[in-house]
Amino acid sequence: MGISKLTTDKVKERVDIVEVVGDYVPLKKKGQNMWACCPFHNEKSPSFSISPAKQIYKCFGCGKAGDPIQFVMDIEGIGFTEAIRHLAGKYGIEVEEDQERTPEQDQAQSERESLYIALGFARDFFVKNLQTEEGKSIGLSYFKERGFTPGIIEKFDLGFALDGWDHLLKAAKSAGFQEEILLKAGLILQKEGDPSRVYDRFRGRVTFTIHNIGGKPIGFGARILTKDKNQPKYINSPETAVYHKSDVLYGMYQAKKAIREKDNCYLVEGYTDVVSLHLSGIENVVASSGTSLTDGQIKLIKRFTDQVTVLYDGDSAGIKASLRGIDLLLEGGLNVKAVVFPNGEDPDSYSRKVGSQAFQDYLQSNAKDFIGFKIGLFKDEFTRNPIRKAEVIREVIQSIGKIPDPIIRSVYAKEAATLLEVEEDVIHAELNKSFIKNQKNQFNAPPEPYEEQQTGFEEFLPTEEKSSFAEILKVQEREMVRLLMNYGWEKLDQEGLHLCDYLLAETEELEFTTPVYTKILLTYRQILRRGEVPTVEFFIRQKDDEMRQEIIDLITPRHEVSTYWHDKHQIFINTETDNLSLTGFKTILRLKRRLVQKMMEEAKQKIKSAENEKEGDAKIEELQLIYFELKKVQLEIDKELGIVIG
Template identity: 80%
Template sequence: MSISKFTSDKVKERMDIEEVVGDYVPLKKKGQNLWACCPFHGEKTPSFSISPAKQIYKCFGCGKAGDPIQFIMDIEGIGFQEAIRHLAGKYGIEVEEDEARTPEQEQAQSERESLLIALGFARDFFVKNLNTPEGKSIGLSYFKERGFSPAIIEKFDLGFALDGWDNLLNAAKKAGFSEEILLKAGLVLQKEGDPSRIYDRFRNRAIFTIHNISGKPIAFGARILTKDKNQPKYINSPETPVYHKSDVLYGMFQAKKAIRDLDNCYLVEGYTDVVSMHLSGIENVVASSGTSLTEGQIKLIKRFTDQVTVLYDGDAAGIKASLRGIDLLLEGGLNVKAVVFPEGEDPDSYSRKVGTEAFQTYLKEQSKDFIGFKIGLFKGEFSRDPIRKAEVIREVILSIGKIPDPIVRSVYAKEAGVLLDVDEEIIHAELNKSLLKSQKDQYFKQKEEPEADRPFEEFIPSKEEISIHEILRLQEREMIRLLVNYGWEKLDGQEMHLCQYLLQETEELEFETPIYSKILKMYRYKLAQKEIPGKDFFKTVEDLEIKNEIINLITPRHEISTHWETTHQILVNKEEDDLTLTGFRTILRLKRKFVRKMMEEAKAKIKNAENEHLGDDQVIEFQELYFALKKVQIEIDKELGIVVG
């Protein structure tokens, strides 16, 4: 069933680009726009621009662009209908469905949406199981032993999988879910050697629901509650189209607001660590769920903060084995601190042991930056062993070398010199060697990539191709940009709109760039209907290619600071100050490029006629055409003030 146009329109009226994007990345104001590091690709310097006035976003790094609806579609990987539902839920708008449904609409539910619905059903099923006699005596009693309150159980969608081979399978099939969808969602398994035998993946276990960033269930972790050495302590959902464990952190949905507000993220290992810390009043915490930290998970943290504090269990051997995670966090541009719990303790056990207030105090007092933490970890080993100390120094320098910011690197190098009692110059010298080696390795790695595997289109075009086709494309783009941004403006002292002038002057020109040709035809069509299409019209067209290109055209990468005029009294001319002159020059430049293209074609015909011996008459005809075009170019050059030797 599709969402009604009334609901879509209501969502579009209410949605705000700043609020929508702000749920996923921290925004900083610069001029009239807001900026952030792009959530769609890794970057250290913000190139992701949000325009509150235009209600659009644009990344100048990867090219992603759109409105709030498109942003939700891109970042959540969902369709238009689901994006509208998401935004309707955010703004408390009641969703109305269209009563009449076409057969196409009946089948429009994508596989991804079907999987999310099935996983939502499973979540509800596991949660309800806690109220059954078996769930109360086993699952609920386990959660109560850990001190989990009813509110926390509800907050994290904790549940219980009943003992039995097909409890969930039968309930889901009764609710209308196919075995195929349940298999793809990772909720059931096929017996090896007998594909017709299907059974529940999770049985007689406590269930921890894993949510995506917007709160939808996408996977489950299940803990065994009996002492069975033949069974693993935890089993987890497999990779599915909606669950990629390398991009997910447990508890991020519940933690994202606190992480952004407090500008710090606590990183722990397990599900129960996250839940216990919430019980202690600490909500800015996520877990890697027992897996090694990945680049995708680091990017997810960086969406909300640059500060991360890693919490380590009181196990020296385990800490040393997991130090690679700190280097990955540093490489990802995060500022790293660490806290180590007493021997034999973890965040879950220690928070229950000492209580909320003492636990929070411990985190504040024991937090150390990664340099002090790493050196302190090995201090006992190298205090009487110079060789081991040299090894530790090199390990610390390698970690510092992972930091992308040179100023931060320098600060940590100085601190390392003090803590290790080593001359700072030696630290910097070794650091420079490490950085140089890293750069060389990266260079040779890129050089080794086989050039033969590159597609032909990736090779640089010839100078002639750039001078004709590329420059013509840029001039076509410039005219379309003026049309979209200022088409409705009237020329100085005239009743004519800029769009009328531009379209009249280009009536006989045929644009060779397909996207600009499409936009131009659409513009002419709307104008014929007595309507001048503006930015808002093009932002709502269904053609995604056109919509993205329009956003590129109306989003300037740089803007002039207001301080030039208000503080320094320096007036800067803008193109909109004299659209008559701007439009005139744009048309001249565009025509000049078309004339240049026709001249190149005439030259090619002259050469071909001479090579093919087609006769002097034909050669002369092409030469006359060439010189006639040359005269036109000279006249245009005079108007533009171009001097050609």
Template identity: 80%
Template sequence: MSISKLTTDKVKERADIVEVVGDYVPLKKKGQNMWACCPFHGEKTPSFSISPAKQIYKCFGCGKAGDPIQFVMDIEGIGFAEAIRHLAKKYGIEIEEEEEQTPAQLQEQGERESLFIALNFAKDFFVKNLKTEEGKSIGLSYFKERGFTPSIIEKFDLGYALDGWDHLLKAAKESGFQEDILLKSGLILQKEGDPTRLYDRFRNRVTFTIHNVSGRPIGFGARILTKDKNQPKYINSPETPIYHKSDVLYGMFQAKKAIRDKDNCYLVEGYTDVISLHLSGIENVVASSGTSLTEGQIKLIKRFTNHVTVLYDGDNAGIKASLRGIDLLLEGGLLVKAVVFPDGEDPDSFSQKVGTQAFQDYLEANSRDFIGFKIGLYQDEIQRDPIRKAELIREVVQSIGKIPDPIIRSVYAKEASGLLSIEEEIIHSELNKALLKVQKDQFQRAKQEAEDEQKLEELLPIAPVELSMDEALLIQEKEMVRLLINYGWEKLDQDGLHLGQYLLDETEEIEFRTPIYRKIWSTYRTKLSHGEVPTYEYFLETGDAEIKQEIIGLITPRYEISNYWHDKHQIFINKESDDLTQTVYKSILRLKRRMVQKMMEDTKQKLKLAEQEKVGEEGVFELQQIYFELKKVQVEIDKELGIVIG
């Protein structure tokens, strides 16, 4: 009996690479990733990298790589099904068995993909509606009033649902979509009392596309623009097989890179709050979309950072009612800060009121850790009422007790002691006395600086190694594919030219010699020709074992530059992403140079054979001409690359 695909999908969604690997080896955070000594081969210096954001591992010593399921297979020496059972047990997932798949079961498996396709169609439909007369006068006009730029509208796939009962329904049916898929996706509804009457869920509203972490549309939020007491201001997609509200945060797809880079996540309430912060140059922001925080959403944040800053509207009563969310964040192992806006303001209104720079300065100046923030909310009450102060002390201690890290608990206990004027020993007795943070910090800081010194030495240039022409060409092809997979979706100019399209255009006449890179390159070209810009997630989900192994190696950096060089020593190190246009241009030239050198080498071999076989002066002369033309091309490329050869 085999395990059902539903069970496998649940395991893939729940399994966290850090938790799975952490069951076997101790992990240590360095930069954005976790590191350990590889459990698959003996080593003293950690070379086993775990990426919480990408949910993969990679050993730079032995080459082992994969996702949580692959790790269990490797470490336990078991097959795929046994690994699924192992992880299902760990996460409390009920295992569903199936002897063989019936046509109905196969249809159910295809339903998820059909829902993705239908929702993507709806997203495109809503976006195109902004170009209609109605869309321009109502939807686009609203976005412009809010200060949303064309690039922001495109970035978030903002759109407009036309005023009418079934515009989307008709368009979808004309494109071949079945009514049952449209119903299951939540895009259309059945009229009460008459199931045969179908109509659009979203009508006469601006639409906000909700993406999953990979960027695929999974639902919509829609805002009405007229004042109608009989209509809610916002309506949202219902729960579907691919949209579970408790596991989704609005804007995470657009924010995940910035959250990793900034090592902090701003948490707001609504769609427009997220977009307004992007307009203010702050991209590491997500929204709970007006719902209470859930364990799934907290785990999603933790995949990218351990730091959260909650942004609250200027309404004390509302803030006090939502403090439960901070306790959940603390319980999830996150380090929490908070910012409160002036009375009557929210992130959206305040950012528009004061402008980009003043808004960023305000966030910096008013960010407080959760202890100072929570006590400050009740400062007036506790000064007037000793009983209320006692209650607040208990509430604060309860919040600190939710923090899993004993060292952080100790620090907050000390801070609470000072702010509440209570003996620290009382708080420590309830928290079982943690180690002193100052000593721990000094130890960790000294150790980190030593590791950074070692890392910088490892980054210094080393003596070049002589490579064969084939080896050099393989390395350059690998570099091109690495740039394509890591940055293909980036835009190089205002016209929206993707880096991936530029790479493919510039290498159209080049045939990759390495089979695995030729296969990846060809797959990328095919997807791009269909209007899709594939990310590394696409290859990890759909590629074969060889491609997955290669992709993991391409997206996992061996080293990261510590923030200490910039923050403490003011040493600025350029990154390849600082000027992608130049980086890619030089890489294309280097690939072409290697190709030309390979052709020159092949031509020289043909010349030797021609001279040995005495094919005649005309044949030799032709090969000589080819060689010299290739040499001219190499010289031109060398000049462009700044390579001087005597």
């Protein structure tokens, strides 16, 4: 069933962009805006801007932009209706359903929403199973043996899948779920050779609910409690439309707040490790769920912190096999530490063995940066074998080379030289060789498309010889539309003339060459004719993605002048708003100048064609006259703009 317009309007009125984005990434105030490293792509310095005044976000790196609703849609990968429901839940707004929708329309809900509903039903079903006789004697008994409290069981939505072929299937079908949705959600399986026979995927196992970052169930992990060698210890949900293993970390929903507050993320391997650390009072912990680390998981951690501490079981062979994960973390721009537990122990067993306080003390006192950890791991080997030492040096240098920050690289190179007892110059020489090799590979790769950065000042534009008239015109058209959107309703004089009146009047007979600006101007004029005010909010909420993205780009400044210049140092900077009349006048002149230049170029081409085709002196003289008249117009405009041409 759809959401009523009243609910949608309440959400739009109540939401705050800073609060919404702040749930996912740490924000820092700079000037009037908030800034963060973009959650949608990997970057070292913040280019993700959040405007509290305009209630929009804009990334100057990847181009993502929108309002709070669009942010939730982008970050969660959900539709508009789901985003409204998510925000309504966050702000305690009662969701009113659209009563005008028919049962047929209700049945036609999106597949993603149906999957979320089915997975939520399965989560509740598994949790309730813990109260059955079988669930109490097997599932609940297992959790109690591990020391899991009722609060922890509820916090992580732990449950139990009854030992039978179709307990969940029958319950779900009775509740109105179709087999097709249950199959797509990964909750049931089809028998090989007989697709008509279906049965539960999870049977006779304790279940661990996997949540997305917003708290919705998206999959399950399930552990068998018997010693059946024919059955795997753990089975997991398959990839679905809502569950992508490479982008998910178990426990991130429960941990994200603590990770942000502690500015550190503990990374473990299994579900029970995460739950046990929460029991020990450590909530900033997530698990890769037994899979190799992926770029998506690393980016997920980086949304909340730059510090990660990897917890390793006391098994040196297993540690050495998983060292590639450290290199991936370093490459992702994270600062990495590691803790190794005593031989035969893992985070789960050791936390239960020593108790909460001793466990926390152990983590604090045994955390080593990745250089000390990696060298210490191989120290016994290279002490006895000089050749092995050379190999370890190269491996350590390879790891240091993954670090994107040159200052941090230099610090680790110095530490590595000390620990390995080699000259620091040797480390740097090997690092340089590695960089030269990487650069050669990059030069051989196909070049990336160049994306021009608009400065907003004509003086810094490319020369006409290097840029086409279409590109130059686009810049001036963009500048005119930017002024219109940012200051259109500012008054220019005592008579009540608005900047939008002047700009629209001066461009009424001009034909814009950039389609998106043509579309924006057409929409702006149509709204004015209806007697309404064309607000920025109206454009941002348009369904036209191209127009909405362009408007956000136009109203989001990349740089701000620090308030310290004026308040502390008494340095005064002229801005475009000091004299909007002059700003608008010069903007229109620059636009017309480019149009005149375009017409002059067209006249020159026609003269050349006429000469080649021998159309006669009269025709050529006519075209030359047009060219020189246009030249006069350009010189008049140049004079007004103060442009001097030798």
